Amino acid sequence: MSTILKVENLIKYYKTGEAVVKAVDNTNLEIIRGEFTVIVGRSGSGKSTLLHLIGGLDRPDSGRVIMDGQDIFSMKEDQLARLRRNKIGFIFQDYNLIPSLTVWENVVLPLGLDKKKVRKDKIMEILSKIGMEDRKDARPDTLSGGQKQRTAIARALAASPAIILADEPTGNLDSKTELEVMSLLKKCVNEFGQTLVMITHDETIAQMADKVIYIEDGKVVTVS
Amino acid sequence: MxxxxxxxxxxxxxxxxxxxxxxxxxxxxxxxxxxxxxxxxxxxxxxxxxxxxxxPTWHALFRDVEENEVEKLAAYHDISTYGLRCDAGRIASEEADIFMIYLDENGFLLYKTKLLEGELPQKEDEIVVSANLLKAIGKADKSIGDRITLSYQILQADTLGFMEEKEFLITGFVEDQASGEQSKVYSAFVSKAFLEQEIPSNIRTYRFLFQVNSRKDALTSELENKINSIADVFGIPDNNILINDDYLMANYxxxxxxxxxxxxxxxxxxxxxxxxxxxxxxxxxxxxxxxxxxxxxxxxxxxxxxxxxxxxxxxxxxxxxxxxxxxxxxxxxxxxxxxxxxxxxxxxxxxxxxxxxxxxxxxxxxxxxxxxxxxxxxxxxxxxxxxxxxxxxxxxxxxxxxxxxxxxxxxxxVRKEKSFLEITLPRLSYIYLTGNKKNTGITILSMGITGVFLMVTATILSCANPKEIANGEMLGQYEVVIKVDNRNKEHPERKWNNIIRNNPLNCELKKKIEELEGVTFVSEFDYIRVFSDSFGEDSEGVGGVPEEYASQLEDGIIEGTATYEDLKSGDNVIIDKDLLQWYPDLKIGDTLVLNVDLEDEECFREVTILAIGDYSTGFTNYNDLLMAKEGARKLCSYNITESYHIFTSKVYSSDMEQALHELIAADSDRLQIQTWQEVYEEWSSSMATISGACYMFFGILGAICVMNIINTMIHSVHVRKKEIGMMQALGMTDRQLIGMLQQEGFLYILGTLILSIGVGSALGYPVFLWAKEKGMFGISNYHYPAAAAGIISLSLLLIQIILVFSLSRAVKKKTLVERIRFSE
Incomplete structure (x- = not known):
């Protein structure tokens, strides 16, 4: 099993007035290719900041994130943007779909940004696997929460990224839909061999993962 | 609250x-x-x-007003102020024309004659002169307090008397008029005592200069009516009324x-x-x-x-x-x-x-x-x-x-189309803009309307080409033309029926002009002043077109048919379309009975309208009835030449102008010279002013409307901060973001340009036709306002580029995470 992502001595502090918040405090961890990893922590423990840093959405004060052997923070902004669209798929708690685009357009957006040819059959296969093939021309405002999150998952899968980073993807969903979405994510790992890193505060969901990383006050406390 | x-x-x-x-x-x-x-x-x-x-600020003057009438007129309620003038005689001089004039104090004010130094003459041997007048009589060394002896003739009942000699004391100096210096005409002002001594009271008459009571913004016609009604009350005959048209027109x-x-x-x-x-x-x-x-x-x-x-x-x-x-x-x-x-x-x-x-x-x-x-x-x-x-x-x-x-x-x-198979940046822009049709429409419309106004105005300005206007107003590079003034009682020699009896535009002058070095050709146009029942009380001009312009005369016909040969008989005319503005009932086939203005002779001629033409004023010389020169000369046996159009090898030469001035010097009061260059420069200057003012106005107006696109773009970025952040999280580079915003801005600009330049150009042409029809700015040919279109396009593109650059910088001020978390 090879390491796809390595976090070394990562530090990110925020200043709020006089106080300094240690959002990520000298964190080290490794993500193995094809594994489903969950990062668990209470609200304010720094898990979202860690995910943003891993995904190159934010820059650390110090430390490195090595993805496929490349230090992502040595890259310029535009290189980092290209890395994100090629190697990372994002799933957010509040879906973050583009409201003016249809389901299909949202899904193919990362490919479009990368000027890649859209393989219609592949996208249809993904939509069919997540049960959204009938709603491909619908706009996000006409979808339920579960459908929106399924669309976001399809979007994350469309560019065949090396890793999917999911930020509390079930946080806004009811328990039935939550289960549906989690099964879908598991299916992605199992059927597509996808690497998935997910953050949650829900211990039950964490039990579904291959590896669970507990984080507290910006530090990794245990890995199981 | x-x-x-x-x-x-x-x-x-x-x-x-x-x-x-x-x-x-x-x-x-x-x-x-x-x-x-x-x-x-x-x-x-x-x-x-x-x-x-x-x-001079008098509104009118009545001639030949006797002393007892002066008092009655002065007391009349409609007269606000008055002055008196009497032309006493002429001072003998070979160098200049020097008039002896009596002007009372108000007369001085109403004539704006400024006393530079000294006092007005009071005694019968006192006189006020000007420096150039003294120079003209060889007494330039004299000043106030000096005595000069003058030979003069007293004017009595329109006749100059015998030469007299008298010693005068200079009491003051008046300013010399620039026009007086050119024409060598001067005035010396004498006292009332002198007047009374020299002209017996029974034949002494005055010019009564006056202003009527009026509002500041009164129209000329109102003032003229008032003046004529005063004349009626006092029984002043028409030919003794002189209205100060220059002053009234300028005040109009x-x-x-x-x-x-x-x-x-x-x-x-x-x-x-x-x-x-x-x-x-x-x-x-x-x-x-x-x-x-x-x-x-x-x-x-x-x-x-x-x-x-x-x-x-x-x-x-x-x-x-x-x-x-x-x-x-x-x-x-x-x-x-x-x-x-x-x-x-x-x-x-x-x-x-x-x-x-x-x-x-x-x-x-x-x-x-x-x-x-x-x-x-x-x-x-x-x-x-x-x-x-x-x-x-x-x-x-x-x-x-x-x-x-x-x-x-x-x-x-707001969006009903099916999904795009692939998403590209232009498609992202298109989806956003079509999803906000109303905002997009309002932005484009509000900017486009100003653009349409600008393009229509620019069309008129670009069609008003000074060179073409000058070409339309003048044939040739120089023009020597008769100063015809049929309404100036001061200068009866300028009346047309007097000029033709002793026309300074004669063969001798023409030959001298043709002999000037650089003159290649002299064309001679005729003019006959005619009256007709069809024109009411107004006179019109019959223009005699020389043979070398036969084809131009025929080519200008817009309705009907006529050949130059048809117009040689003197029985047929072409009318310029401008005449129809005044006499819209005139039509082809009508017969006009023309009465040639010969004052003491009767000369009637029936002419038939064969065609209607559209000619430049340079060609018609403002004569709206046109014949072949041969035909015009059949209407009148006198010398009816009105103008010489002089063609030269150079567009302009001051030597040529000087030489022409010298040739007409003897008749400078009846002839005038106009140069193509002068007309061209006058129009260039006028058009530069009008264009400058228009573009300045539209520049500011455009700046007002540019606020629309700034607002729309800021708003579109503001409401999509999260969306943009999301797209960047998914891998949109800064370059792609700028590209997307550029494309959106470009679509606004494109819409505005299509509206401004498309509709503006389409509307510009009928407006050009209208302006041409109305004779506005002497417009004759259509010129597309390419420069204005280019400036509008470049300005809008520049604004959009600056705007997108600033907006993308503003967007980048917040971190990606902040933007993704942004919530309205």
Whole structure:
């Protein structure tokens, strides 16, 4: 099993007035290719900041994130943007779909940004696997929460990224839909061999993962 | 109400960028609302002041008024002021024409004759002279207090008497007139005592100069009617009435000026309304929820309306004074720039500038400040009417459920097309813009309307080509033309029927002109003054076109047919279409009975209208009935040559002009010279002024409308901050972001350009045809305003590039994570 992502001595502090918040405090961890990893922590423990840093959405004060052997923070902004669209798929708690685009357009957006040819059959296969093939021309405002999150998952899968980073993807969903979405994510790992890193505060969901990383006050406390 | 006002105050701060844009639009609107009427009013007032400075100010004079009549006239209620003049005689001089004139003190004032030093003559041997007059009689060394002996002839009953000699004491000096120096005509002013001594009271008559009681903005026709009615009361015959046309015409308030200023202000107001409304409208969708919430907690419709109005008015209260201050600072510059274009060709502009420089006239007018403020406030209020109405009518439930990114205001789905298979940057722009059709439409429309105005105006300005106008007004490079003046009783020698009996444009002069070096050809046009029942009391001109212009005469026919041969008989004419403006009933086939103006002879001739033509004034010399030269000469046996059109190898040479002046020097009171260069320069200067003023106006108007695209683009980025952040998280590079915004901006620009240049060009052509038909600016050919189209396109593209660059920088100020988390 090879390491796809390595976090070394990562530090990110925020200043709020006089106080300094240690959002990520000298964190080290490794993500193995094809594994489903969950990062668990209470609200304010720094898990979202860690995910943003891993995904190159934010820059650390110090430390490195090595993805496929490349230090992502040595890259310029535009290189980092290209890395994100090629190697990372994002799933957010509040879906973050583009409201003016249809389901299909949202899904193919990362490919479009990368000027890649859209393989219609592949996208249809993904939509069919997540049960959204009938709603491909619908706009996000006409979808339920579960459908929106399924669309976001399809979007994350469309560019065949090396890793999917999911930020509390079930946080806004009811328990039935939550289960549906989690099964879908598991299916992605199992059927597509996808690497998935997910953050949650829900211990039950964490039990579904291959590896669970507990984080507290910006530090990794245990890995199981 | 206190809380409502507080909300309005806070809104101004919260929606800072939008209110700054509205403030800029109000500022620019106020600037124009102040500058346009101020410049117009200053020109009118300046013109009045100059007229009063340089022209004799009497409205009219009655000749041959006897002394007892003077008193009665002076007491007449319609006469506000009067002066007396009497031409006493002529001083003998071989060098110049020197008249002895009696003018009373008021006469001096009404003639604007300035006594440079000394006093008016009182005793019978006292005289006031000018420096050049003394020079002309070889006594340049004399000054006040010196005695000079003059030989003179007294004028009695229109006849000069025997030569007399008398010693005079110089009591004063008057200013020399520039025109007097050129024509060597001078005046010496004698006393009333001299007049009474030399001319017996029973044959002594005066010229009674007077002003009538009138409003400052009275029309010429009103004044003329008043003068004629006074003449009727006192039985003054028509030929003894002389109206000071120059003064009255210069004082005449052109009825077109006021509507033009009001029209321009209305355009400014419309641009302001469209812009301010559009800025409010574009941002309104975000605020529906906000006003819904305020309503939900109990605000009444009236309170909501007041919040919207107060927010706008507070911005206006800040922007209007800035506009007025900036206008006041720039007014002098703008006004002088305006005057600058006329300098060098118009003496009155120099005087006008002096009057303003010496603070004899003020550039600033209190009422314009008040009017500009009121109109600017009105503009803001009108712009806010609809937003006030919409906001106050919002249903609370609808407002709270309202999601600006999904629906338009009425809750309709805004996109019905199927998905695009692939997503590209242009498609992203297209999807956004078509999803916000109304915003896009309003932005494009409000900018495009100004563009249409600009293109139509630019079409007229580009068609008014000074070179073509000069070519239309003059054939050849020089023109020697008769000074025909049939209404000037002072100069009966300029009446046409006198000129033709001793026409200075004769073979001898023509030969001399042809012999000048550089002259390649001299063309000779004729003119016959005719009356006809068809023209009422007016006279018209029959132009005799020389054979070398036969084809041009035939080519100009727009209706009917006629050959040059047909027009040789003297029985047929072509009429210029301009004549139909005055006599619309005239038509081809009509017979006109022409009475040739020969004063003491009767000469009637029937002519048939064969065709209607469209000719330049240079070709017709303002004669609207045209014949072959041979035909015209059959109507009148005298020398009817009116003008020589002189063609030379060079466009202009001062030596040539000088040589022509020398050739006509002996007849300079009956002949005048015009050069093509002079006409061209005059038009170039006028068109530069008009173009400068128009483009300056449209520049500011354009700046007002540019606020629309700035607002729309800022708004589109603001509402999509999260969306943009999301796309960047998914891998959109900064370059792609700028590219996407550029494309969106480009589509706005493209829409604006299609509207401005497309509709503007399409409308420009019929407006050109209309202007040509009306003879505006001597327009003859269509010229597409390519420069204006280019400037509009480049300016818009530049604005858009700067805007996108600034916006993308503003977007990047926040981190990606902040943008993704951004929530409205």
């Amino acid at each position: 206190k809380m409502v006002s507080h909300i309005a105050f806070e809104n101004i701060r919260y929606y800072k960028s939008r209110n700054i844009l509205i403030g800029i639009a109000i500022f620019l609107t106020t600037l124009l609302l102040y500058l346009v009427p101020s410049t117009g009013l200053n020109l009118i007032e300046g013109q009045f002041a100059v007229v009063n400075e340089i022209y 308030v052109d009825p077109a000026i006021q509507p033009a200023i009001i029209g321009i202000m209305a355009i400014v107001m419309a641009a302001g309304i469209i812009t301010i409304y559009s800025v409010y409208y574009i941002g309104m969708t975000d605020r529906i929820q906000e006003f819904g919430r305020i309503k939900a907690i109990g605000a009444t419709r009236k309170q909501i309306r007041w919040i919207v109005l107060l927010e706008g008015l507070l911005v206006a209260f800040a922007a209007i004074p800035i506009g007025l201050i900036a206008g006041s600072v720039r007014l002098k510059g703008v006004f002088y720039l305006f005057l600058h274009f006329f300098q060098g060709e118009n003496q009155s502009i120099h005087i006008m500038k002096e009057l303003f420089d010496n603070n004899q006239l003020s550039l600033f007018h209190g009422w314009i400040y008040a009017a500009a403020t009121l109109v600017a406030l009105l503009t803001v209020c009108v712009s806010l009417l609809r937003p006030m109405l919409i906001m106050s009518r919002i249903s609370v439930i609808e407002a709270i459920r309202f999601r600006p990114e999904c629906t338009d205001r009425k809750g309709k789905r």
